[in-house]
Structure formats: structure tokens, C-alpha cells
Amino acid sequence: MTATPVSVTPRLDRGTRVGYSAGSLVNGAFGTVPGLLLLPYLTDTLAVAAGLAGLLVLLPKAWDVVLNPIAGRISDRTTTRWGARRPYLLVGGLGTAVTFAALFAGPFSGGAGAAYVTVAFLATATAFAFFQVPYVAMPAEITAGTADPYGERTRLMTWRIAVLALAILASGAAAPAIRDAAGGGRDGYRVAGLAVAALIAVGALAAFWGTRRAPTGSVHESEPSLRKQLAVARRNRPFALLLGCFVIQAVGIGVMLAGTDYVASGPLDDDGATSLLFVCFVGPALIVTPLWGRVGARIGKRAGYVVGSVLFAAGALLIGVAFLLGEAPLGAVLAATALVGVGYAGQQVFGLAMLPDTIAADEAVTGRRQAGVFTGVWTGGETLGLALGPGLFGLVLQFGGYRSGVDADAQPDSARTAIVLGFSVLPALIMLVALPLLRRYDLTPARLATLTAPTAPPGDRTTSTHGEA
Structure with a gap:
């Protein structure tokens, strides 16, 4: 279960830094938009009671506390020609995009709408966990073969946090504007959900492709x-x-x-x-x-x-x-x-x-x-x-x-x-x-x-x- 170590290189190349940082488009969009739009979507559009709506928004966070360590253990045990982490950038990221679009495409109202959103949000949170945990694990492995791993991790994180801030700003400002421009209501939320899902998909694909030359490091059971x-x-x-x-x-x-x-x-x-x-x-x-x-x-x-x-x-x-x-x-x-x-x-x-x-x-x-x-x-x-x-x-x-x-x-x-x-x-x-x-x-x-x-x-x-x- 051990990948072949890579030779020492001075630094990660710019393409790898940009590619890895692009994954923050996924983190920024998923971490921001539900907090802005999901509660009013439930109460004002699907006619779900406010107390129940608040519980539904918090439920996936409690699920993630249990799921994230499990996702980490699974990725530690993964062996592919792409390394242990990169496959999850693709599968988990695109899965997050698909389920996110479905989240804001609810065909029901009231209790049925609450049940639909619960299932869709849990599915989105699950897919996101299998993207996020391997994504956060990668820096320790892709910098291990550089001449200065300690400093290289700081440089890599500066790129990542900058892209994350840009993703939070872009998704947080654009999603409500897109909803309103599409006429609000169910149709407005569906269009906004699709737009944010597209941003998530771009981030996942860019991270997967951009890290293709990154060292895979060694992963053990x-x-x-x-x-x-x-x-x-x-x-x-x-x-x-x-x-x-x-x-x-x-x-x-x-x-x-x-x-x-x-x-x-x-x-x-x-x-x-x-x-x-x-x-x-x-x-x-x-x-x-x-x-x-x-x-x-x-x-x-x-x-x-x-x-x-x-x-x-x-x-x-x-x-x-x-x-x-x-x-x-x-x-x-x-x-x-x-x-x-x-x-x-x-x-x-x-x-x-x-x-x-x-x-x-x-x-x-x-x-x-x-x-x-x-x-x-x-x-x-x-x-x-x-x-x-x-x-x-x-x-x-x-x-x-x-x-x-x-x-x-x-x-x-x-x-x-x-x-x-x-x-x-x-x-x-x-x-x-x-x-x-x-x-x-x-x-x-x-x-x-x-x-x-x-x-x-x-x-x-x-x-x-x-x-x-």
C-alpha cells in the first residue's frame, strides 16, 4: 500500500499550486451559499416551519463530525495510479456539484419539501466530506519531496486561502443576485443552485487536473x-x-x-x-x-x-x-x-x-x-x-x-x-x-x-x- 517516493525538487511548480488552490472554489461555495440561502429557501419558498428549517440546516454539520474521520480513513486506504487523494477530488467534487444542484431543485412543499431537502443536503454533505478531507490531507504529501517542506506548506496555503476568499466573495454575492434576476421563487433558486454547482464542478476539475504532476507521497494503512x-x-x-x-x-x-x-x-x-x-x-x-x-x-x-x-x-x-x-x-x-x-x-x-x-x-x-x-x-x-x-x-x-x-x-x-x-x-x-x-x-x-x-x-x-x- 506504499507509493514510490519522489525525488527532491526545489519547490512545487506554479501549475500545481494554482491547481491545488482551485479546490477552494468547492470549499468556498459549499461553505457559504447554504448559510445564506437555504434557510429562506425552506421557510419562504417551500413553506417549511422556521424551527424545523433551522434544524435541517444544522443537521448535516453534526453528520460531518462523524463522517469526516471515516472519509479520512477510507482515503488513507486507497491505492490508485493517481495516488490516494486525487480520485476523491474528482468523484467527491463532482458529486458535490450534482447534489448541490438537486438541493435547490425541490419539487415539494411543506413536510415533503423538508424531507426532500434533508436527503439532498445530507447527500451533498457526504459528497463534500469525501472531497474536503482528502483535499486538506494533500499538502503534507505533495510538499514532502521539496527542498523546504516547512516553508513550502506556508506558500501553498497562501495561494489556497486567497482563492478561498475569492470563492466566498464570489459565491456569496452572486448567488442571491442570480436568484433575484431569475425571478425568485422556485425557479430563481433552481437557477442559482445550478450556477453554484457549475462553480463547484470547475473547482473540482481544476484541482484534479492541476495536481496531476504533484508528488503522491507514501500512504500506509x-x-x-x-x-x-x-x-x-x-x-x-x-x-x-x-x-x-x-x-x-x-x-x-x-x-x-x-x-x-x-x-x-x-x-x-x-x-x-x-x-x-x-x-x-x-x-x-x-x-x-x-x-x-x-x-x-x-x-x-x-x-x-x-x-x-x-x-x-x-x-x-x-x-x-x-x-x-x-x-x-x-x-x-x-x-x-x-x-x-x-x-x-x-x-x-x-x-x-x-x-x-x-x-x-x-x-x-x-x-x-x-x-x-x-x-x-x-x-x-x-x-x-x-x-x-x-x-x-x-x-x-x-x-x-x-x-x-x-x-x-x-x-x-x-x-x-x-x-x-x-x-x-x-x-x-x-x-x-x-x-x-x-x-x-x-x-x-x-x-x-x-x-x-x-x-x-x-x-x-x-x-x-x-x-x-
Whole structure:
């Protein structure tokens, strides 16, 4: 079950970087559009009760927590002439495109419509899991044959995050506009679903074709059960520490995104500000992601991760200060949100660049390539964190006395305060409280080189990398 190792090359070629990064079109579209359109599609077009509709939107996220590690284990066991991961880019990506189009083509209303969407959304989430997990696992393997794998992973992630930000912006802005231009209603959603499905298919095909010259690395049989997979992940201390930090921070990101529409219609009293806030949150990544790559080369990945997280928290706190001091001008809130976006880009770049390092360290210690195991646990944890964010924001609204079904002008002052605190102070605190987990993360370039050196003594190779986390 072992592929032939490749010879050392200086760097990945540009075509491989672009091709791999194109897969973010799939991630960006699937991660954005259902959150924007699926709930109103269920309630306003298919006449599904709001409570049930909310449950249906959350259900696939819970399914992914279980499915993602399974998808990782399956891809670890796959052997083809295309390598272990690339076949899933094609099959999983195109499967996501087909089921996504079907998701917004529901022929039923009411209870039948709810059942149809449940089946279609679960099918889409399943197909996406078999794309996403192998896709996230690839960097550890395709960079293994480069002269500087540690630095090459950061360069690869800067490309990926830039394309991801572009995909989120494009799909998030275009899908509602396409729906409205097609006349809204069922027909409008069907056209929008087809358009987004086409974008997903393009991303899957580009990623599959663009990585055809990428090294496949070596893949060995992984742990046979989910329980053993989790045990493997826990024993890899750098991975466990990084995962814990990233998942906790995903909760904060989910809280902030969930509060965007409430802030726009409530404290800002401008429904159109939702799109502006969204653009300011995601847009900076298109500009600053290459700069974060340079920052990482100068100060290291862990330090860059901390700086990005602190900038995120600082921007969120500035939003809270602007509101709590009085009537906050839209420009000031947007500027602070842009600072959040700058920090978010850094947090994502370095988190995803550090993940392959933990996988490479595990292989050096154990002699087993189990990228699918780690990325399955990683994506499942991230999905859980992002899903918990809206639930936590809902609790903040409840404690603030938020009144459902009434106009923003009729909300009590306590509810408006809860919206502001939930959108600003709470995500800032969550972002910062996770950082102490990284104090014991020690995979510096020198440490990783020691672990992967063929002559490293066994004791030195196991002292710091594995243990109870």
C-alpha cells in the first residue's frame, strides 16, 4: 500500500499550486451559499416551519463530525495510479456539484419539501466530506519531496486561502443576485443552485487536473476505527494542541458570522450593511494573504498565528467600543471589521500551514503516513466549532431578551446590547482564550528537521512530538 517516493525538487511548480488552490472554489461555495440561502429557501419558498428549517440546516454539520474521520480513513486506504487523494477530488467534487444542484431543485412543499431537502443536503454533505478531507490531507504529501517542506506548506496555503476568499466573495454575492434576476421563487433558486454547482464542478476539475504532476507521497494503512483514530490524534501533541486552538477559535468565528445580519438590521439600522460587513470580513484576505506568507517567513508560523489572532480580537473589540460609546458610524464599524478580516486571514493561513507539519512529524515518529486520519479529525472539529457559534449567539440573544418576530426598532435596549456584545466582545474573548494552547506547540523548522532526519536517535524523535495533550 506504499507509493514510490519522489525525488527532491526545489519547490512545487506554479501549475500545481494554482491547481491545488482551485479546490477552494468547492470549499468556498459549499461553505457559504447554504448559510445564506437555504434557510429562506425552506421557510419562504417551500413553506417549511422556521424551527424545523433551522434544524435541517444544522443537521448535516453534526453528520460531518462523524463522517469526516471515516472519509479520512477510507482515503488513507486507497491505492490508485493517481495516488490516494486525487480520485476523491474528482468523484467527491463532482458529486458535490450534482447534489448541490438537486438541493435547490425541490419539487415539494411543506413536510415533503423538508424531507426532500434533508436527503439532498445530507447527500451533498457526504459528497463534500469525501472531497474536503482528502483535499486538506494533500499538502503534507505533495510538499514532502521539496527542498523546504516547512516553508513550502506556508506558500501553498497562501495561494489556497486567497482563492478561498475569492470563492466566498464570489459565491456569496452572486448567488442571491442570480436568484433575484431569475425571478425568485422556485425557479430563481433552481437557477442559482445550478450556477453554484457549475462553480463547484470547475473547482473540482481544476484541482484534479492541476495536481496531476504533484508528488503522491507514501500512504500506509490507517487505524481501523474512529476510536483508534481519535487516540492517534490525541497522542500527537502538536496536532492536539493546534486542533484545540483552531476549533475553539472556530466557535468565535461562527458567533461573529451569525451576528452579522442582526448588527446590520439592529444597531446599524441598515439592512444593506450585511453585505458590506461580509465583504469587509472576507475581502482583506485577497490583499493581505501574500503578506502573511512573508510574515511567517520572518517570525515563524506559530508567532504569525498568534499575531493574526490578536488582530482579529483587537478589531472585534474596537467594534464593541464604537457601539458602546454611542451611535457608531458605519465607516468606523466597517474599518474595524476589515481589521478583523486581516487577522482572520492570518489565523487561517498559519493554522492550515501548521497542520501538515504535525502530520509530517507524526510520520517521522511512527513511520506511518496517516494524513487522512488527522485531516478527518481536523475538518470534523472545525465543522463542529463553526456549528456551535450560531447556537452560542442564539443563547446570547435569549439572555438579552431578544423578541423574535418583531421589527428591530421594537427590540429592548438589552437585546441591542446583547447583539453588540455577541458580535464583538464574545468572539474576541474566544479568540484570545484559545491561544495559551499554543504555548507548548514546538514544531519549529529546526525541531521538524530533527524529527525527519534519517539519523535522528529514536529517543529524540519521540520526546516532544508525542505524548498526552
